[in-house]
Amino acid sequence: MSISRPAEAGSQPPLSYPAYRSNITRAPSRPLIRVPANFTDLAAPVYGYLPIGAGDTDLTRQHDGDPLGERIVVSGRVADEDGRPVTNTLVEVWQCNAAGRYRHALDDHPAPLDPNFSGAGRTVTDAEGRYRFVTIKPGAYPWRNHPNAWRPAHIHFSLFGSSLRSRLVTQMYFPNDPLFAYDPILQSIPDPRARERLVSAFDLDLTQPEWALGYRFDIVLRGRHSTPFEQRT
């Protein structure tokens, strides 16, 4: 049996990373068991392909008024490891507001909630693997991982891709954030090139004059196993 293509060494965070404190009692201590490739190519679930409305892709249009904050366009292309576009795949996002507060009962950061911002959206990629959201730039916020710990501003992303093994939940960051060096969640990724993948790029072409700054965030999903035929004896 063939073994599926492993993730590039250092491109994914380790299971165990104690600098992220809540990881200490939650990370498995035994090695993962590798599943042969012919059992990993199960097609991803078909879920969430309801009609996408304007309110799903524009997070600034979900309430009567405009949310506070810096309006931005976030757009990019979803591809697999061989560069092929991943089309018609669900892309879901969630984030805090411009003040750094999530609309969630357990978020007790003393920053204001914004009645005009819920912070969740979704879309599906087009025939070229592209997606686009309009939102506001999320704020940085404190957390209690270590003294004076702050999360760099980020937008959470969830994607299904083509197969069960392409499932991805990640976070998009903004360029040149001074908090990167202090953030164990981003720093858990060993390979600096892979960390770079999570930092969006300011893009003047995506920027809409007199309206919104544009950030490009391209995403590479693990693909289906690329060997088309398997030797079976």
Place this chain on the structure above:
Amino acid sequence: MTGTAADRSIATPSQTVGPFFEVWLRSHHALGVLAGPETRGERLRLRVVVVDGDGAVVPDCLIEIYQADHDGEYGRESFSGFGRLPTGADGACEFETIRPGAVRSAAGIVQAPHVNVCLFARGLLRHLYTRVYFPDDPHLDADPILALVPPDRKHTLIAAPVGEGASVPRTFERVIRLQGDDETVFFDL
């Protein structure tokens, strides 16, 4: 694409789902009911409980399940086989589904009826894959994935019936132990 050509094949890294993912689920409907009135197959409730290395329940997990239908087929229009729920204060969530059929690959390899589980949580930098098998299934001994698991850990993948067998639908419970003694088997796909 951002990055140089040489970097393009590097997959985007995973990051934790964090503690506030219900902001996302609230808008997009968590799915706990997979089986509708028309769905064929034996109805069952699948309860998933998550426990950490200190033995404490984990109240902020996101559990996704994906399973075949009664015939062992995935992704049919009549049955998506996909569900997702957050765990509650008791570390548990419960899906209303059906018992999946055995899954036969094109090469004729048969996998015992099972439910794929994808687990996300604050504290986990990447999600975990595991499976739920059902006790007393005649296909368990020949299952090619269970065959990869050391004998003393196989039981961590098999659900336990809850309550009397006569109750309908039957409830099966699978305790996922993230760490420590009796740690659940997780897979690398």
